Amino acid sequence: MSEDKTLTMVTCTAPANMAVIKYWGKRDSDLILPINSSLSVTLHQDQLKTTTTAAISRDFKEDRLWLNGEEADVGHPRLQSCLREVRRLARKRRGGGDEDAAPLGLAYKVHIATENNFPTAAGLASSAAGYACLVYALARLYGVEGELSEVARQGSGSACRSMFGGFVQWHKGERPDGKDSVAQQVAPETHWPELRILVLVVSAEKKQVGSTAGMQTSVDTSPLLKHRAEALVPERIAHMVQHIRERDFEGFGQLTMRDSNQFHATCLDTFPPIFYLNDVSRRIIALAHRYNAHHGCTKVAYTFDAGPNAVIFALADTVAEFVEVVRRSFPPAPNGDRFLQGLPVGSASLAEELLSAVVLEPVPGALQYILHTKPGPGPQLLDDPGQHLLGADGLPRGSA
Amino acid sequence: MSEDKTLTMVTCTAPANMAVIKYWGKRDSDLILPINSSLSVTLHQDQLKTTTTAAISRDFKEDRLWLNGEEADVGHPRLQSCLREVRRLARKRRGGGDEDAAPLGLAYKVHIATENNFPTAAGLASSAAGYACLVYALARLYGVEGELSEVARQGSGSACRSMFGGFVQWHKGERPDGKDSVAQQVAPETHWPELRILVLVVSAEKKQVGSTAGMQTSVDTSPLLKHRAEALVPERIAHMVQHIRERDFEGFGQLTMRDSNQFHATCLDTFPPIFYLNDVSRRIIALAHRYNAHHGCTKVAYTFDAGPNAVIFALADTVAEFVEVVRRSFPPAPNGDRFLQGLPVGSASLAEELLSAVVLEPVPGALQYILHTKPGPGQRAGAAPA
Numbered sequence: 001m002s003e004d005k006t007l008t009m010v011t012c013t014a015p016a017n018m019a020v021i022k023y024w025g026k027r028d029s030d031l032i033l034p035i036n037s038s039l040s041v042t043l044h045q046d047q048l049k050t051t052t053t054a055a056i057s058r059d060f061k062e063d064r065l066w067l068n069g070e071e072a073d074v075g076h077p078r079l080q081s082c083l084r085e086v087r088r089l090a091r092k093r094r095g096g097g098d099e100d101a102a103p104l105g106l107a108y109k110v111h112i113a114t115e116n117n118f119p120t121a122a123g124l125a126s127s128a129a130g131y132a133c134l135v136y137a138l139a140r141l142y143g144v145e146g147e148l149s150e151v152a153r154q155g156s157g158s159a160c161r162s163m164f165g166g167f168v169q170w171h172k173g174e175r176p177d178g179k180d181s182v183a184q185q186v187a188p189e190t191h192w193p194e195l196r197i198l199v200l201v202v203s204a205e206k207k208q209v210g211s212t213a214g215m216q217t218s219v220d221t222s223p224l225l226k227h228r229a230e231a232l233v234p235e236r237i238a239h240m241v242q243h244i245r246e247r248d249f250e251g252f253g254q255l256t257m258r259d260s261n262q263f264h265a266t267c268l269d270t271f272p273p274i275f276y277l278n279d280v281s282r283r284i285i286a287l288a289h290r291y292n293a294h295h296g297c298t299k300v301a302y303t304f305d306a307g308p309n310a311v312i313f314a315l316a317d318t319v320a321e322f323v324e325v326v327r328r329s330f331p332p333a334p335n336g337d338r339f340l341q342g343l344p345v346g347s348a349s350l351a352e353e354l355l356s357a358v359v360l361e362p363v364p365g366a367l368q369y370i371l372h373t374k375p376g377p378g379p380q381l382l383d384d385p386g387q388h389l390l391g392a393d394g395l396p397r398g399s400a
Numbered sequence: 401m402s403e404d405k406t407l408t409m410v411t412c413t414a415p416a417n418m419a420v421i422k423y424w425g426k427r428d429s430d431l432i433l434p435i436n437s438s439l440s441v442t443l444h445q446d447q448l449k450t451t452t453t454a455a456i457s458r459d460f461k462e463d464r465l466w467l468n469g470e471e472a473d474v475g476h477p478r479l480q481s482c483l484r485e486v487r488r489l490a491r492k493r494r495g496g497g498d499e500d501a502a503p504l505g506l507a508y509k510v511h512i513a514t515e516n517n518f519p520t521a522a523g524l525a526s527s528a529a530g531y532a533c534l535v536y537a538l539a540r541l542y543g544v545e546g547e548l549s550e551v552a553r554q555g556s557g558s559a560c561r562s563m564f565g566g567f568v569q570w571h572k573g574e575r576p577d578g579k580d581s582v583a584q585q586v587a588p589e590t591h592w593p594e595l596r597i598l599v600l601v602v603s604a605e606k607k608q609v610g611s612t613a614g615m616q617t618s619v620d621t622s623p624l625l626k627h628r629a630e631a632l633v634p635e636r637i638a639h640m641v642q643h644i645r646e647r648d649f650e651g652f653g654q655l656t657m658r659d660s661n662q663f664h665a666t667c668l669d670t671f672p673p674i675f676y677l678n679d680v681s682r683r684i685i686a687l688a689h690r691y692n693a694h695h696g697c698t699k700v701a702y703t704f705d706a707g708p709n710a711v712i713f714a715l716a717d718t719v720a721e722f723v724e725v726v727r728r729s730f731p732p733a734p735n736g737d738r739f740l741q742g743l744p745v746g747s748a749s750l751a752e753e754l755l756s757a758v759v760l761e762p763v764p765g766a767l768q769y770i771l772h773t774k775p776g777p778g779q780r781a782g783a784a785p786a
Contacts, residue, residue: 227627265669272689289672
């Protein structure tokens with residue numbers, strides 16, 4: 001008879017993702033079922049990742065949660081949703097082999113610690129990476145295998161897309177019970193080696209309308225959103241899948257920009273209207289269009305979520321020049337942190353013609369920094385016990 | 401036999417109008433036929449008007465045009481369109497009475513001078529008032545009567561709505577020749593005596609995308625605009641007519657705000673996207689929503705055209721308080737021109753509760769001035785030489 005382990009611990013990492021065909025609006029708020037399908041690019045964990053350690057022990061008195069070292073409310077309904085779902089799936093799969101993790105483990109309390117390798121305040125990677133990581137870790141802990149995106153979805157809609165690497169589609173689904181509202185990989189992260197992403201982190205601003213409340217108001221009040229979801233997105237998804245499969249950057253880029261704009265258009269058609277794009281966002285958009293016009297084709301494509309940060313897609317041979325264009329247009333504030341982070345960027349000198357056509361009056365200090373990354377893999381299980389965020393006592397380890 | 405008059409001169413004035421159900425997009429660029437109907441409120445000429453004098457004389461060597469005192473290009477296609485159309489209608493109607501104006505007048509050259517009683521650079525009253533005025537003056541000159549909104553429309557779409565006072569609908573029309581694409585009065589300017597308008601003139605900014613090019617790009621690239629025109633506007637027009645007839649400010653105000661936002665949404669759905677609302681515009685929108693929320697009903701309604709100026713609708717008993725709210729939120733720059741112009745505004749003191757709920761951090765100098773006006777009549781004509 002195998003001994004009861006005192007403590008079982010698992011650590012995973014999960015990525016952020018950026019939608020190129022946007023999710024905005026639910027048809028079911030409890031199960032988090034969307035009014036339209038969406039499609040995203042998973043970002044590389046070397047630059048953006050969430051790490052989560054989950055541990056169960058018969059010695060734990062209650063469920064507890066730490067976010068970036070600070071204890072947080074474990075009673076959060078979405079977190080409880082995920083916990084409940086994973087435990088339910090674990091119960092279903094009991095009676096497997098000898099090795100099922102802690103048969104009594106379902107009754108034990110769980111301790112969860114999670115950390116991001118990027119500043120939370122920057123408004124990056126929302127809750128997608130966090131919930132994806134949590135679900136992945138809990139599933140490993142409880143020995144649950146198979147389809148997990150459905151569980152992640154119930155924590156945060158976009159989290160289901162973070163369950164896979166590369167290019168991922170979240171199928172809207174038709175069933176009321178949401179069992180067919182799942183994510184699926186369209187192409188792996190290795191499919192398009194030249195594709196790069198630049199995240200332009202805009203300087204901190206006052207709090208915007210949260211996504212959950214915002215999209216509900218949009219569903220309730222915007223006839224343009226209704227039309228988008230019913231009549232426009234299905235075709236866009238099909239086209240986007242094709243552009244990706246064919247590595248057609250012109251098509252991919254144009255559709256990405258149009259879909260970002262259409263999403264923000266539906267926010268403006270909401271009542272009261274929601275404005276996520278600010279002055280800097282609009283300048284970035286105008287800059288991208290001038291840059292593309294100058295080159296006579298789509299070289300960069302912008303997309304914006306429910307916040308001011310810009311995510312720019314480009315091919316590798318465009319990055320150096322465009323980063324220099326951005327630097328000239330939005331000069332870093334002096335004594336700021338490193339302005340360019342992530343993957344290395346080569347140097348580039350700008351032709352006078354390009355400068356005068358594309359770079360207009362500079363706006364110093366408008367960007368906090370630029371993060372250079374690329375498509376990356378889905379969640380990972382860490383083997384190294386040194387990576388655990390919790391100690392053997394189930395409490396967060398002291399910071400290094 | 402009447403003598404050939406050496407000079408025949410007519411002076412007219414015409415109003416500006418502000419659309420509450422927006423026109424954006426043509427199905428025919430030559431005839432200026434819109435993809436959807438629109439509905440506007442004609443603004444009072446005491447505050448905003450264009451004055452046009454048109455004269456024909458056998459002594460004139462060529463057509464000439466002066467805008468606000470400066471000579472301008474009379475060859476402008478839209479102007480030529482209007483001129484051509486009015487002359488065509490005049491030819492059709494020859495053979496009327498003894499009094500038809502200058503039977504040979506159709507061959508004479510025309511001199512036109514036009515002036516606004518408000519600064520052109522402020523982006524107010526676009527070309528609507530101008531073309532409406534021109535068409536009306538030319539029609540008087542050539543003795544053309546009857547349906548003129550069709551002619552004005554060919555100068556500038558929204559000009560046809562300036563041909564009437566009060567509340568005006570521009571029917572989209574179905575005919576390819578545009579003969580049924582005309583404006584019609586929904587209710588006269590006397591219909592809703594309590595209705596007021598505040599034009600918040602935003603400080604000058606760099607040139608935006610012009611309407612004509614902008615709406616063409618929208619028609620070409622925005623699927624949301626297509627849906628708006630086909631499926632959403634007809635019902636909105638019907639509702640708006642009802643709100644106006646019933647003097648239902650709650651309904652009128654809400655629909656006005658929603659339609660302004662939807663128009664700007666279709667601009668954002670255009671490719672490349674068009675942004676007419678700027679930071680100040682957005683602050684005004686947020687201010688209006690806070691003010692209405694504070695009062696628990698729709699007290700003010702904003703609408704924006706293809707530019708940053710805000711047009712606010714309110715009932716008369718709201719004006720004083722809201723003007724004070726605006727003044728606190730956007731304090732005038734010192735040594736500026738008179739900040740409040742047009743109809744008088746009473747004074748108002750703001751309750752502390754309202755202040756803390758509604759007026760957030762002030763943005764000095766964001767507004768050039770506020771113009772207080774109300775619905776007004778269509779053209780007036782004076783035949784005496786200016």
